[in-house]
Amino acid sequence: MNIANIVLCGLGGQGILFMTRVLAMAAMDKGLNVMGAETHGMAQRGGSVISHLRLGEVRGSLVQTGTAHLLLALEENEGYRNIPFLAKNGKMFVNTNSLHFPRQEVRAFLDKREILYRAVSAGAIALKLGAPRSPNLALLGFFSALNEEPLSHAELRQTVDKISPKKFKGINLKVFEAGYDKGKAG
Amino acid sequence: MNRQEILLGNGAIALGLVESGCQVVASYPGTPSSEILPEVVRFVKSEGLNTYVEWSTNEKVALDIAFSASITGKRAACCMKQVGLNVAADSLMSAAYLGTVGGLVIIACDDPGPHSSQTEQDTRFMARLAKVPVLDPSNPQEAREMVGLAMDISEEFRIPVILRPAIRVCHARQNISFGSIKQNNLKASFEKNPLRWAATPRFRLVLHRELNNKLKEIGDRFEKLTKFNFHNLEPGKSYPLGIIAGGVPYAVIHDILSEESRTDIPVLKISAPYPFPEGLAAEFMTACDRVLVIEETDTVIEYMLRNKEKVLGRLSGHVPPEGELVPYVIYDLVNKTLGELKLEQLNKKTDDQAKELVETLELPVRRPTLCPGCPHRASFFAIRKARPKAIFTSDIGCYTLGLNLGAVDTCLDMGAAITMAAGFYHSFAQDEIQQPIVATIGDSTFFHSGTAGLLNTVYNGARFILVILDNLTTAMTGMQPTPALGIRADGSEGTAITLERIVAGCGVDFIEVVDPYDIKKMTSVIKKATAFMSGPEGGVAVIIARHPCVIAYPEEAIPEKKKVKITDDCTECNFCLERFECPALFHDPELGHTNINREICVDCGLCIEICPKGAIVDA
Numbered sequence: 001m002n003i004a005n006i007v008l009c010g011l012g013g014q015g016i017l018f019m020t021r022v023l024a025m026a027a028m029d030k031g032l033n034v035m036g037a038e039t040h041g042m043a044q045r046g047g048s049v050i051s052h053l054r055l056g057e058v059r060g061s062l063v064q065t066g067t068a069h070l071l072l073a074l075e076e077n078e079g080y081r082n083i084p085f086l087a088k089n090g091k092m093f094v095n096t097n098s099l100h101f102p103r104q105e106v107r108a109f110l111d112k113r114e115i116l117y118r119a120v121s122a123g124a125i126a127l128k129l130g131a132p133r134s135p136n137l138a139l140l141g142f143f144s145a146l147n148e149e150p151l152s153h154a155e156l157r158q159t160v161d162k163i164s165p166k167k168f169k170g171i172n173l174k175v176f177e178a179g180y181d182k183g184k185a186g
Numbered sequence: 187m188n189r190q191e192i193l194l195g196n197g198a199i200a201l202g203l204v205e206s207g208c209q210v211v212a213s214y215p216g217t218p219s220s221e222i223l224p225e226v227v228r229f230v231k232s233e234g235l236n237t238y239v240e241w242s243t244n245e246k247v248a249l250d251i252a253f254s255a256s257i258t259g260k261r262a263a264c265c266m267k268q269v270g271l272n273v274a275a276d277s278l279m280s281a282a283y284l285g286t287v288g289g290l291v292i293i294a295c296d297d298p299g300p301h302s303s304q305t306e307q308d309t310r311f312m313a314r315l316a317k318v319p320v321l322d323p324s325n326p327q328e329a330r331e332m333v334g335l336a337m338d339i340s341e342e343f344r345i346p347v348i349l350r351p352a353i354r355v356c357h358a359r360q361n362i363s364f365g366s367i368k369q370n371n372l373k374a375s376f377e378k379n380p381l382r383w384a385a386t387p388r389f390r391l392v393l394h395r396e397l398n399n400k401l402k403e404i405g406d407r408f409e410k411l412t413k414f415n416f417h418n419l420e421p422g423k424s425y426p427l428g429i430i431a432g433g434v435p436y437a438v439i440h441d442i443l444s445e446e447s448r449t450d451i452p453v454l455k456i457s458a459p460y461p462f463p464e465g466l467a468a469e470f471m472t473a474c475d476r477v478l479v480i481e482e483t484d485t486v487i488e489y490m491l492r493n494k495e496k497v498l499g500r501l502s503g504h505v506p507p508e509g510e511l512v513p514y515v516i517y518d519l520v521n522k523t524l525g526e527l528k529l530e531q532l533n534k535k536t537d538d539q540a541k542e543l544v545e546t547l548e549l550p551v552r553r554p555t556l557c558p559g560c561p562h563r564a565s566f567f568a569i570r571k572a573r574p575k576a577i578f579t580s581d582i583g584c585y586t587l588g589l590n591l592g593a594v595d596t597c598l599d600m601g602a603a604i605t606m607a608a609g610f611y612h613s614f615a616q617d618e619i620q621q622p623i624v625a626t627i628g629d630s631t632f633f634h635s636g637t638a639g640l641l642n643t644v645y646n647g648a649r650f651i652l653v654i655l656d657n658l659t660t661a662m663t664g665m666q667p668t669p670a671l672g673i674r675a676d677g678s679e680g681t682a683i684t685l686e687r688i689v690a691g692c693g694v695d696f697i698e699v700v701d702p703y704d705i706k707k708m709t710s711v712i713k714k715a716t717a718f719m720s721g722p723e724g725g726v727a728v729i730i731a732r733h734p735c736v737i738a739y740p741e742e743a744i745p746e747k748k749k750v751k752i753t754d755d756c757t758e759c760n761f762c763l764e765r766f767e768c769p770a771l772f773h774d775p776e777l778g779h780t781n782i783n784r785e786i787c788v789d790c791g792l793c794i795e796i797c798p799k800g801a802i803v804d805a
Contacts, residue, residue, distance in 0.1 A: 003445075011552060013786065020359075024192050028361045034192055035325070036359040040217055040302070040664070045584060046769050047554035059325055059437035061358035064513035065540070077549045084540035109543050123785050132785045 003056035004150065005063040007085045010074025010095075012039075012046045015136035019072065020051040022140060026151055026159040027055045037061035048078055055150065072143060074122070074135055080106060088113050093143045095122035095135050118142070118186065125178050134175045141179025153180060188363040193225075195355040198326035198362050199265075199293060200225030202333025206289070207370030208263050210238045210255035212248035213675075214634065215663035216267030217302035218356035219295040223265060224664075227676050233367045241666055241675045244600070244634045245270035249277040249292065253346075256290035257383065258374035261337055265293040268309050268350075273600065273635070275312070278346070282316045283393040284382060285344040285400075288372070289337035292318075296352040298434075298483040298510040302662075304582070304599065306508060308484035309350040313460050317397055319404050320348040321414065322433035322457045324440075326360040332414070332457075339407070343400045352482055354434045354510075405461035415463050417454040419473050425452055427527055428474035429520070430467070430487055432456040435480040438516050446532050462490040471496055478504060478523050482511050498523060556587050558770040559744060559790035561733035562655050565702040566593035567766060567796060569624050569653060572712035576622035576651075579606040583628035584662045585655050590767050594626070601635030603627040608639065608648035615649075620720070623650035624712075629685060630660035630668045637692060643726045644693040651715045652728045654685055657735035665738045689728045696727035703733050705795050736788060748791030748804045755801035756780050766796050 006023060010016050017038055024034045037052040052063045065084045069091065073079025076096035083106070086092060092115055094101060101119040102110060110117050122138035131137075137160065144153040157176060164172040193201065200222050203211060213223040223239060230237045238255075242248035248264040255262035266274065271294040278292065294312070297303040313320035321336055323329035329351045336347040381389050408415055419425075429451060431439050436455045443451055454470040454477075456463065471477060471493055479488045479499035488499040498504040504523055506515060517532065524531045556563045566588040569578070580586060580594040581603035588594040596606055607625035614621035627636055632654050640652070660666040667673040672682030689697050696718045700711045708731065715727035736743040756779035762771050763780065771793060774781035780801075793802045 012554065013557070021192070024359060024361075028190065028192055034359065034361045036192075037354055038194070038357045038359065040220075040357050045554040045557060045587060045662075046552070048552040058441055060434070060441045060513065061325065061354055061360075062438070062513050064442070064517060066537075077547075078552070080547055081544060081549050083544060086540070103547065105543065105546065109540070127785060135785070 003054060003058055004070070005068045005087070006053040006055075006070045006072070007063055007068045007082055008051040008053065008072045009078045009082045010049055011078065012049045014049070014074040015134065016049050016051050016074060019136040019140050020053055021163060022156060022159050023053055023151060025163055026155045029159070030150055030155070032150060033057060035061050048081065050082060072139060074139060076101060083109070086113070086115055088115070090115050091146070092117040093139060094119045095139045097121050097124060118183075120179065120182055120186070122179060125182065126175050129171065129175050129178060131171050131175050134172065137172050137175040138179035141176035142183040144176070145180050145183025188365070190361055190363050192359050193326060193362045194221055195326040195329055195351055195358045195360070196221035197225040198330040198360065199333055199349070199351065200229060201362065201364070202330035203263055204229045204233065204235060204237065204367050205330075205365060206334045206337040207261050207368070208237065208289075208291075208337065209260040209370050209372065210252060210262040211265065212240050212242045212251040213265040214242050214245045214248050214270055215660055215666045216270050217663055218297055218353040219265050219267045219270070219293065220663040220666065221356070222293060223675055229367065230676070235367070235369050239675045243669060245274040246277050249274040249281070252290060252292070253277065253281050253286070256286040256288045258376050259288045260372055260374060261289040261341070261370065263291040263293060266295070267303065268294050268296045268307055269304055269599070270294065271309060271312055275316075278312070278316045278318070281346050282318045283390055283397055284385065285393070285396070286340055286346055287344065289340040290346045291333060291336045291340060291349055292346055293349045293351070295356050296350055296483065298352055301353055306483045308482070308486060309348060310459055310486040311484055313348045313350070314486070317401060318346050318348055319401075319408075319458070320350055320460045322459060323349070323351050323355050324433055324437040324457060325355060326358050327362060328414070328457070329355050330362065339404065343404055345397070345400050345404070352434045401461045405463070408458045408461055408463045409465045411458050411463070414457040415455065415466055417452055417466070417470050419452050419470065423473065425450070425474045426476065426529055427524070428452045428454065428470055428477045429480060430454045430456060430470065430477050430491075431480040432459055432487060433482055435482055435511050435516060438511070438513050439480060439520070442513070442517055442520065442532070448532070456487055459486055459490075462487075464490070467491055476527060478520065480505060480511065480516060480519075483508070553590065554587055555590055555767055555769050556584065557736055558768050558786050559736035559788035559792070560584070561657055561702050561731070561736070561743070562588060563591070563766065563768065564705050564733075564792050565626070565653060565655055565708065565731045566591045568702060568705050568708035568712060569593055569626070570765070572709045573622050573624050573651070573716065576624045577610055579603045579610065579623065579625045581627040581631045583631050585626055585628055588626065591765060600631055601627070601639050604636055604639035604643060604652060607650040607652065608643045608646065611648040611650055612646070622716075625650055625652045626655055627652065628661075629654060629656040629658065629670060630666070632685065633669050637688060640689065640692040640694065640726070647725065649719050649725055651712065651719060652726060654689075654728065654730045656685060656730050656732040657738070658732070659735045659738040661735045661737065665735070685730050689730070694726055694728050696725070697730070699730045699732055701733050702731040703790075703792065705792070736790070740788070744788060744790050746791070747789040748794065749789055750782060750787070750791055750794055750802055751805040752780055752782060753801045753803055754779070755799050757799055757801075759798065761798055762793055762796060762802070766793060768793055
């Protein structure tokens with residue numbers, strides 16, 4: 001692998017920074033160099049939030065449009081908003097309750113670019129397990145079912161286990177695994 | 187293998203500070219600088235250092251604290267956001283003349299974008315204005331190394347040095363290997379020398395000459411600072427186009443050119459831009475027919491280049507004069523310039539189709555809003571209800587978002603809620619107009635720069651209502667303690683100073699403390715304040731709206747959880763969506779009326795009170 005570019009997005013308060021941390025730590029533990037960019041400050045108050053993560057030998061922290069291999073969106077519209085980052089053949093995982101994902105005009109575009117897209121009700125999974133603030137872990141678990149290098153399911157699970165605060169470790173793993181099961185089944 | 191951690195750029199800077207033996211660090215929080223001091227505290231604790239740390243009441247205070255430490259021979263630093271350096275500018279300009287003893291590093295973090303600031307100002311210009319050296323890192327690892335270099339230069343030449351990381355350094359994350367961290371046990375000593383440390387104007391001239399000489403020497407040093415100022419010209423070769431870049435744009439251009447294997451375009455990196463490495467720049471300019479200058483956010487390097495005919499940049503219209511230089515902007519402007527010069531263009535991987543698609547989707551604009559359960563929302567609702575015709579002056583913090591609720595009309599700078607209210611008062615009073623004015627300011631902002639304005643208000647007899655929105659923390663920047671809490675930067679106990687005491691000390695005669703969660707009570711207190719203010723003996727009336735921040739104190743903020751529901755009495759009048767704007771309330775087309783988003787509702791129950799139809803109820 002040369003360089004992997006990942007974009008994570010959603011709304012402030014949805015736990016994008018934690019999701020980014022899991023991916024970054026898992027990559028570092030494999031000996032990869034990690035560079036990322038986060039949103040702090042005013043936008044964290046419910047605004048559009050985006051986090052960039054780059055694995056490999058890079059100097060800059062921002063992903064260039066048209067070069068992201070992976071887009072993880074905690075909210076459907078934010079997912080659409082960040083489509084320009086996706087590379088041809090990229091992959092897109094979105095948290096949405098909509099049965100009509102992706103919107104028709106988007107679907108045509110994604111198909112043309114041979115972009116893989118998958119949707120999951122990560123919010124509903126988390127809510128059902130009594131953790132309404134953890135759609136991030138459900139989406140991460142869902143993505144982990146892809147089980148692709150450099151971020152396999154086992155490695156991501158191990159990282160969630162390692163960096164979750166003690167108090168939330170149990171529930172975090174439960175939500176992560178529920179997302180994973182959904183990903184495997186679909 | 188060495189211990190490795192993924193650090194925020196601000197963490198890498200903090201590591202650089204403790205590695206360099208910095209003994210005193212003072213800061214006032216402000217995006218994107220806020221995490222530096224907490225990271226210093228973390229390292230101080232994990233490594234058992236005795237570094238003194240403090241959250242100062244403002245940036246000028248922080249710089250003065252660090253300066254004093256420096257002239258006792260210690261290594262010291264202060265950290266702030268770029269506009270914080272405006273507050274500390276008085277101190278900075280003078281400190282440059284007086285000089286230092288121990289290393290003094292001023293870390294001022296820029297915000298191209300801007301993402302969370304009033305301006306996109308370029309701190310490198312501030313360094314030129316003050317006549318102090320400035321370093322401009324490209325990523326966290328470099329920022330960490332530059333802290334050490336800045337300390338060394340400061341100590342060797344006895345001059346303050348500015349490190350200006352931009353937001354993409356501060357809030358970048360990178361895996362960093364730890365080196366050894368040793369405690370610096372240098373003892374404080376102060377050698378009296380009033381001719382220097384209390385210099386009168388006559389000696390300031392001498393000090394200015396001394397400063398100019400220092401800069402000349404440091405300039406020579408920056409010519410040979412091959413780690414941060416360098417180019418990749420091949421000897422004897424000439425090029426149609428070269429690129430000059432520093433800081434974050436250098437990292438971006440480096441990645442673009444290396445990914446595209448464009449070894450035909452040489453790059454001069456200038457990350458120590460002042461004093462300007464003239465010789466190095468001239469050498470590069472000689473080898474290139476044209477140079478494209480890519481820097482954030484202003485034209486520091488561009489102005490310094492002598493042969494303007496060769497220079498392409500902001501002044502020639504090749505680089506956007508405002509906004510962040512994100513990768514696609516740099517990619518596009520380089521490509522355009524290559525095309526213009528009839529040179530081989532970049533291997534364009536992106537096109538505009540994706541962007542055009544997104545535009546056609548008409549996605550909702552997600553503006554930042556106050557959090558569900560935020561006590562400020564209740565305060566603003568009550569203020570608008572009680573004083574609908576007022577001019578609402580406000581200030582800098584989460585509560586600036588009161589503008590979504592129509593309860594914020596102005597936001598100038600720290601403390602201006604009070605001073606602008608006074609200015610409005612006098613301007614209207616001059617015409618014998620009684621203009622209602624309600625100022626809102628947060629607790630931390632009030633401590634930062636509220637008192638001078640409040641004293642002035644009382645002294646000069648301005649009349650308005652000042653609401654201090656006291657959520658017991660500095661919320662916007664990440665929940666740093668305020669002086670009212672009596673908790674210091676390292677978590678130890680300090681002396682708590684209450685807002686009431688300060689307000690009374692400023693000579694205010696009307697002070698009421700109210701919990702804004704009781705919207706009715708809050709409204710009636712505002713009416714009482716209005717009566718006082720308008721009375722013959724009236725003056726400024728201060729209301730302290732005190733309720734804990736829902737993020738910092740989730741338990742205390744909502745002592746009694748209310749599971750609200752919306753009944754069929756909802757007529758979709760949208761009053762709650764527009765005037766209350768809780769993110770947990772939304773229009774649900776499937777339900778046919780307003781609904782509650784359970785994923786983000788915090789059960790504060792505040793919306794029960796505001797629905798004009800009584801359709802929001804405790805379930």
